[in-house]
Amino acid sequence: MAVFFQKVWAAAFFVIIWTVWKERNHRIFRESSSSFEDLHDLILLRLGWWIRGWDVGFPYSPTEIQRNPHCLKGNVDERMARSAISKPSYMPWSPPMHGVLKWNVDASVMELSASSAVGGILRDHQGKFMCLFSSPIPFIEINCAEILAIHRAISISINSEITKQSTLLLESDSANAVMWCNSEYGGPWNMNHQLNFIRHARRIVLNISIIHKGRSSNFVADSLAKQGSHRRSEFIAWM
Template sequence: MQTSISQASDSVKFCVAWWFKHHRKGNNYPISFMLLNIKESCVVAHQVKSRKASSWIPPNAYALKFDVVGLASGAPGNAGIGGVLRNSSGLMLGMFSLYVGSGDSRMAEMLAIHKAISLCAHSTALIGKEIGIVSDSAEAVLCVNAAGVRNLAFMNIIQEIQQCLFILGNKRVIFNFRSSNSLPDSLAKNGSGKGANFVIWEL
């Protein structure tokens, strides 16, 4: 599957924002602002107040929110996963966009949850923190949260996810229909289109 112009544009924005964030002195903009305002944050030198994407709903009952998306171009087809970890102010603390091989959307959704939880569980700064892993796949969330559900196709992944949840303090994965905004969706599409794989992690 060929990468669309919009997917390619998103990939370029990610790379430009990440470079300016870590290689330009005096750049105090959060990554979230830079992605939304490439020209102002990477070219204009004056301070601009950070603002969030209007379609994103900040966490309320938990301090951090990790929106994840997994999708495939067929059944099976090229599959990609994407996710964005943000605090209640919309500041991005991490993100990922990965191609995960050939599979269906169920596989991709499980792998997206697995990747997000693995990143959190291996970060000592997040142990004990309130974190919501949010997916719009009811089936994937049910498999991960319900101890009585046994999906043989994803048994190893589910066991690893539950181990990571235990490390984090028995956090639960949350189902929220159409919870993810365009950014994690673009990250997953970039992955399924075999775009540049990356994991950006501030923690």
């Protein structure tokens, strides 16, 4: 186990250097910047993805590492680490019912760099990643960006035979966006096209429910949205 944690800290060095280098390039060539908190979260999430790729049976997921970095200390008792992760200050991702696929989507709007982005991840009832996307969008108000995140997940779902024939659940941390998508009218005037598309898909095309869920259960989608602000084009991957 000591060798494993030595490997973790060696990897952390390269993840930090890589993240700082990418941030430097964004600031110089794209005139965009991330906050210290965003960089901190991104480093931990990337490190978690590296650890998962090693397939060594480490008991914490990338998002758990992001929420509680103390689990990376080899001298921390596992029960204490789990207890810290399980504080009621957040709600962990909950799986959908058997046979249901769940989208978690989010949006990011950075005022300083005048950039916006959306992100989302699709998982099955076992938590298996099926699809994810991370995409820059025009700089817009946050509620509009949240609508675009829902719109993108639904567009992907309609264009895939896997999701088009499935029962879907979509969670967003924007109460306003969810309310507008589930109603037959209302919402920002400049989002009429997207809202009508979502409403039509919800009523006729897809078997989908759109619900509001707090950001605390949406860490992966939140991270994908923040990463999208640094992309030139959309990243989408099916697992």
